[in-house]
Amino acid sequence: MRTTHLNRRQLVAVPLALALPGAFAHGEKTHATAAPVVKEQKPWGIAGEPGAVTRTVEIRMTDDMKLTPNRLEVREGETLRLRAVNKGRLMHEIVIGTAAELQSHAEMMKKHPGMEHEEPYMAHVPPGKTGDVIWTFNRPGDFEFACLIAGHFDAGMRGTLRVTPRN
Incomplete structure (x- = not known):
């Protein structure tokens, strides 16, 4: 009888284990979050509210390692929806930051390619899918956006992002 009980557990456990998403940072995981976005001021701005979006900019990502457009100009105070569209067959992502922070993060990703990370200033986009970053650019300056998957x-x-003062 104990053997039958274990077999039933195994029969239930196997399909459940197969249904769970993998713990790989850039695999098929969708990175959907039910928790509210934590708003933390960064040098390049702060997470924005969907209702405050003034425009949507589509950024196409391709397997030839290009982002199009690769230059953006934003007015200080503007809230954008950056819609990352993955036109390739590889996983890509878009991350906003300073040149130094993106370079540092890219180096870390080379050393730890399976590292999971999710912040409101990034979107992981599987092949053929789209992902959005809603961001309020409340500080002027020159910043960047890039795909930080190892080697990309x-x-x-990568691209440049200039936030011009309100004046």
């Missing part, structure tokens, strides 16, 4: 940043998958 070094291959040139």
